[in-house]
Amino acid sequence: MTSGNTVSAKIFRYDPAADKAPRYETLEVPLEKEMRVLDVLDYAVENAGVAVGYRWFCGVKRCGMCGVSVNGKPVLACWEKATPSMVIDPLPNMPVVRDLVVDRSALEQATLEMEPCLKRKEPYESFPEPLTHRDFEDAYRLMTCIECYVCTAACPVLSDANHREFAGPASLVQLAKVALHPKDAGERVAAALKGDIYACISCYECSNVCPVGINVLEDAIEKLKRRCAAQSESNPGAKHARIFTDLIRKFGRIHPPTLMRQSKGLMQSVSKMSMALAMYRKGKVQVRPQTVQGIEEVRKLFKAVEKDQ
Amino acid sequence: MxxxxxxxxxxxxxxxxxxxxxxxxxxxxxxxxxxxxxxxxxxxxxxxxxxxxxxxxxxxxxxxxxxxxxxxxxxxxxxxxxxxxxxxxxxxxxxxxxxxxxxxxxxxxxxxxxxxxxxxxxxxxxxxxxxxxxxxxxxxxxxxxxxxxxxxxxxxxxxxxxxxxxxxxxxxxxxxxxxxxxxxxxxxxxxxxxxxxxxxxxxxxxxxxxxxxxxxxxxxxxxxxxxxxQWWHCSDIAWPKAWTRLHIYPNPMPATKETVRLYNSEGEMFFEQGMYPLAMQPYFLQLKHLYPHVKRGKARWNGGYFAGYTHIDPSIMEQYSYQTQFLKALGLDLSKDLIECGISWHMTxxxxxxxxxxxxxxxxxxxxxxxxxxxxxxxxxxxxxxxxxxxxxxxxxxxxxxxxxxxxxQIAREEQRVMSPLKVRSGDGLLPAQVKKRIREIMWEKMGYVKSEAKMEEALGQLAEVREKLVPRIGLDSLSRTWNYDWVDALDVEDMLDICELTIHSAKVRQESRGAFFREDFPYIDNKNWLRHTVMSRDGNALRIETVPVELKYIRPESEREDFLSADY
Missing domain, CATH: 3.50.50.60 (FAD/NAD(P)-binding domain)
Structure with missing residues (x-):
């Protein structure tokens, strides 16, 4: 039982080199004003003498190294406020090194493979470059990404074994950050496709958990996807996105049989025929695409959005 | 090997x-x-x-x-x-x-x-x-x-x-x-x-x-x-503990002539950078101004005084400061609320x-x-x-x-030293992190911004006690070599003790006050005798301390001796 004045923390303990299986260690910690999860972990070691392993350096959202999972939600321990009852686990989607310490090296490698360094078309001239805040507006939204990989930990696609090639949201933010720099001329579409960007299901989990408040999906991933759709002829994901958009532009909604046929081809469409029939019987699809009422409004929206780009 | x-x-x-x-x-x-x-x-x-x-x-x-x-x-x-x-x-x-x-x-x-x-x-x-x-x-x-x-x-x-x-x-x-x-x-x-x-x-x-x-x-x-x-920061956030490193910058701010103000526990404003237009980085001056309020019980070194942006258009902090999100997370409204501060040991x-x-x-x-x-x-x-x-x-x-x-x-000897903390703690054993915490407490209490011979002697005594009584009790929870940070902590304890003691010995030698360095028993800047560096080195197991003059090539202080608290540096 916890009173209002204590934190009951159930902390994941596991040393794969020495322990047969993970276990939890529960301790009571006095709750202090505006206490953070990191304070609870510090208390465990420094006051209670519980040798839990956790990483941190700065305590104030600069180092990006104190990611843990609290009651199932990936967070930064320095930023997240402690609550009376917490289960503290290591971040998911990464191998455990010890207790709450995870091995991020594979994810960091994925970021590095995106080559997230500025590649200028023209050589740099002199300081200061004649650029305005407007030129940086898109890149600016991503500038305080500290690469804490909390978004990647929250990504449901990465926990799906079918998407091992997906680079994950954190790496895509790093790619977008450099791709959106006004002077960048790197091969960013190729990198995004290599990172299997279309495996992203646009579920917003990354945006929801970002500790520095970046809208990861809209301001990074969708911006890259749009660039891919516009520039890649052959990538199936990019092609699918273009057909999807065209259908909406034309009819105001998608028409699954047309989308399927145009995107995946006749053979794959035929293989899904039984599903299509079932959907037809239940009135979920029509044989021919139907234009929605008020299509003029949809077209106006398209015009507005495309003008904006 | x-x-x-x-x-x-x-x-x-x-x-x-x-x-x-x-x-x-x-x-x-x-x-x-x-x-x-x-x-x-x-x-x-x-x-x-x-x-x-x-x-x-x-x-x-x-x-x-x-x-x-x-x-x-x-x-x-x-x-x-x-x-x-x-x-x-x-x-x-x-x-x-x-x-x-x-x-x-x-x-x-x-x-x-x-x-x-x-x-x-x-x-x-x-x-x-x-x-x-x-x-x-x-x-x-x-x-x-x-x-x-x-x-x-x-x-x-x-x-x-x-x-x-x-x-x-x-x-x-x-x-x-x-x-x-x-x-x-x-x-x-x-x-x-x-x-x-x-x-x-x-x-x-x-x-x-x-x-x-x-x-x-x-x-x-x-x-x-x-x-x-040792530089101390004068305005870092007082709580939560994790955010100790959240600095409230005293320096000139973006897009305004105003700078952050400091207030004592009674709401009396006692510092802003504008008081010293020439000191763009007024770190030492902030502390000198805080000192009398601590003396009078109107502030503590770890709280009870405040920083405020209430005189500044809130959109400035909103647009240009990374710190703002932290202050908002604490429920503070910067147009009317003040931020409780403490000082922190910053740079050597x-x-x-x-x-x-x-x-x-x-x-x-x-x-x-x-x-x-x-x-x-x-x-x-x-x-x-x-x-x-x-x-x-x-x-x-x-x-x-x-x-x-x-x-x-030497490599063999060092390997032995590095491996020596790998022992399991006994019943009354301490994790090395617990001993680190004690060392930090001693330095905070006795070797803070305000120094004196007596307090420094006490600090040396307490550190000696740590060596004698706490260090022998250090042990680890596990002998696993995989990311065993307790092991690192144990090596840190030795380094911290050595350098904390060295810092105190060096501070005892400098019998004046200067910049970030304040000795209450020598509350003046002694430019006649102390425009000098302290130089310390190891002489076998003993400590050798000398002083050497500072070269003042272009600018130099005007007076030979100045009252520390009222000097503008």
């Missing part, structure tokens, strides 16, 4: 000094190994560089003198090497900014493309937010180093410098992830472990910064200089004694770059200069020499 790695130059430390050193050695075509106790560009203090000074000393002699005065007088209490300050300013304007912008650094501009600056003297800029500039600089340096595949060991603690015939010929290290002890052979070593250390309860040093750089250099016989002079002005033209130390083969050196910097652009300079010297040395011989006996 443990596994051995060969390289030309070892760089220890993953902040701006170490990163610049590694990039420069690599660019020179030599083999470099960069070793970071935490993570490159993530641990250490460079990530905290909140403001960037847009110096332009080339334009006029006045501008050059202005910056010389700010650094030498207001940030260095006249103990800095003045030619060094001039050269570092030139590096800042002609190399640092162009190179960082080339890499992609965005200094915040307005819609017309003009920099957002502090008004009035207009020299601070931000990339892109106040409080975030260093994080951004380090991100770009880190990516460049990773992209160039420069050899890098992270979560790796350097435990000692290896010596052969009085020359530094390599290092020993502990790979924290795997628990492996390794020896590295190198022709030159650059130590760049930073100015801040987590040595007092309230500190700005990050978790891993436990004076290891000072300790390894001192033990190897290097001279230390002015390590008694001194450090390993360095030649400021080459960054050489008193030990052949050892260079010190950045805040770990003795030349009192504390600016990300200056430490970047140091790294570049040290790398130049280290490369010249490495080119001129054959691979050195490794001292096998």
């Amino acid at each position: 443990p596994r051995t790695i060969d390289t030309d130059v070892v760089v220890i430390g993953g902040g701006a000094a170490g990163a610049h050193a590694a990039l420069k050695v690599h660019a020179e075509g030599l083999k470099v190994l960069l070793i970071v106790k935490g993570f490159l560009g993530r641990s250490g203090c460079s990530i905290f560089a909140g403001n960037l000074q847009l110096v332009n000393t080339k334009v006029s002699a006045e501008e050059e003198e202005k910056w010389l005065t700010i650094r030498t007088k207001h940030m260095g209490g006249y103990l800095l090497e003045q030619d060094y300050v001039k050269r570092a300013n030139r590096f800042t304007e002609s190399e640092f900014y162009p190179e960082m912008e080339r890499r992609g650094l965005y200094i915040r501009r307005n819609a017309e493309g003009k920099f957002i600056k502090s008004e009035g003297r207009g020299t601070n800029v931000w990339a892109p937010l106040q409080g975030y500039s260093g994080t951004f600089v380090m991100e770009l340096l880190r990516k460049e180093i990773l992209n160039k595949r420069i050899p890098l060991l992270q979560e790796t603690m350097v435990t000692s410098l290896l010596l052969d015939e009085g020359k530094v010929v390599g290092v020993t290290l502990l790979d924290i992830l795997r628990g492996e002890f390794i020896a590295v052979r190198a022709k030159a070593v650059i130590v760049a472990t930073g100015p801040s250390n987590y040595l007092a309860t309230r500190s700005t040093g990050t978790r891993e910064q436990c004076a290891n750089g000072f300790a390894m250099a001192y033990r190897a016989g290097a001279q230390m200089q002015d390590i008694e002079i 002005l001194g450090g390993i004694r360095t030649n400021t033209e080459t960054m050489e130390t008193s030990l052949p083969g050892l260079y010190a770059a950045g805040g770990v050196g003795s030349h009192g910097v504390g600016t990300i652009t200056f430490v970047s200069y140091d790294g570049t300079l040290a790398a130049g010297g280290a490369c010249a040395r490495a080119r001129a020499m054959q691979p050195p011989r490794l001292p096998e006996e």
Whole structure:
């Protein structure tokens, strides 16, 4: 039982080199004003003498190294406020090194493979470059990404074994950050496709958990996807996105049989025929695409959005 | 013999000094190994560089003198090497900014493309937010180093410098992830472990910064200089504890002439930078103004006084400060609420004694770059200069020499020392982190901003007690070698005790007050006798302390003796 004045923390303990299986260690910690999860972990070691392993350096959202999972939600321990009852686990989607310490090296490698360094078309001239805040507006939204990989930990696609090639949201933010720099001329579409960007299901989990408040999906991933759709002829994901958009532009909604046929081809469409029939019987699809009422409004929206780009 | 790695130059430390050193050695075509106790560009203090000074000393002699005065007088209490300050300013304007912008650094501009600056003297800029500039600089340096595949060991603690015939010929290290002890052979070593250390309860040093750089250099016989002079931050947030390093900048702010104000517990305003227009970095002055309020019980060193932006248009903080989100998370409304503050142990002005033209130390083969050196910097652009300079010297040395011989006996002894904490704690045993906490408490209580002979003697007594009673009780929870941070903590305890004691011995020698250094029993600036550096070195197991005069090439204080609390530096 916890009173209002204590934190009951159930902390994941596991040393794969020495322990047969993970276990939890529960301790009571006095709750202090505006206490953070990191304070609870510090208390465990420094006051209670519980040798839990956790990483941190700065305590104030600069180092990006104190990611843990609290009651199932990936967070930064320095930023997240402690609550009376917490289960503290290591971040998911990464191998455990010890207790709450995870091995991020594979994810960091994925970021590095995106080559997230500025590649200028023209050589740099002199300081200061004649650029305005407007030129940086898109890149600016991503500038305080500290690469804490909390978004990647929250990504449901990465926990799906079918998407091992997906680079994950954190790496895509790093790619977008450099791709959106006004002077960048790197091969960013190729990198995004290599990172299997279309495996992203646009579920917003990354945006929801970002500790520095970046809208990861809209301001990074969708911006890259749009660039891919516009520039890649052959990538199936990019092609699918273009057909999807065209259908909406034309009819105001998608028409699954047309989308399927145009995107995946006749053979794959035929293989899904039984599903299509079932959907037809239940009135979920029509044989021919139907234009929605008020299509003029949809077209106006398209015009507005495309003008904006 | 443990596994051995060969390289030309070892760089220890993953902040701006170490990163610049590694990039420069690599660019020179030599083999470099960069070793970071935490993570490159993530641990250490460079990530905290909140403001960037847009110096332009080339334009006029006045501008050059202005910056010389700010650094030498207001940030260095006249103990800095003045030619060094001039050269570092030139590096800042002609190399640092162009190179960082080339890499992609965005200094915040307005819609017309003009920099957002502090008004009035207009020299601070931000990339892109106040409080975030260093994080951004380090991100770009880190990516460049990773992209160039420069050899890098992270979560790796350097435990000692290896010596052969009085020359530094390599290092020993502990790979924290795997628990492996390794020896590295190198022709030159650059130590760049930073100015801040987590040595007092309230500190700005990050978790891993436990004076290891000072300790390894001192033990190897290097001279230390002015390590008694400790900057304290006056306005860091009081709570929650995790956010101790959240700094409320006293410096000029973006797009306004106003600066943050400090208030005592009765709401009486006692400081703002505008009171001293010439002191752009008024850190020492803030503390002098806080002191009487603590004396009168209207503030405590760890709370009970406040910072406020209530006189400033809230949109300024909203648009230009990284800190604002923290203050909002505490439910503060900056247009009317004040922020409770405490002071924190920040940077050591001194450090390993360095030649400021080459960054050489008193030990052949050892260079010190950045805040770990003795030349009192504390600016990300200056430490970047140091790294570049040290790398130049280290490369010249490495080119001129054959691979050195490794001292096998010393390596064996060091391996034994590093392995010695691997024992399980007994019933009344303590985790090393618990002993670190006790050391920090002693330093906070007895070696705070206000020092005196009596309190320093008490601190030495209490530290001796830690050695005698607590250290023997240290044990680990597990003997697993995989990421066993308790093991690292145990090695830190030794370094912390040595350097805390050294700091106190050095402080006892300086019988005056100056800049960040305040002795209540000597409350005056003694320019007649104390425009001197303290220099300490190891003499067998004894400590040798001398003093050497400071060279005052361009500017000097006007009076021989000044009242410390009323002086403007």
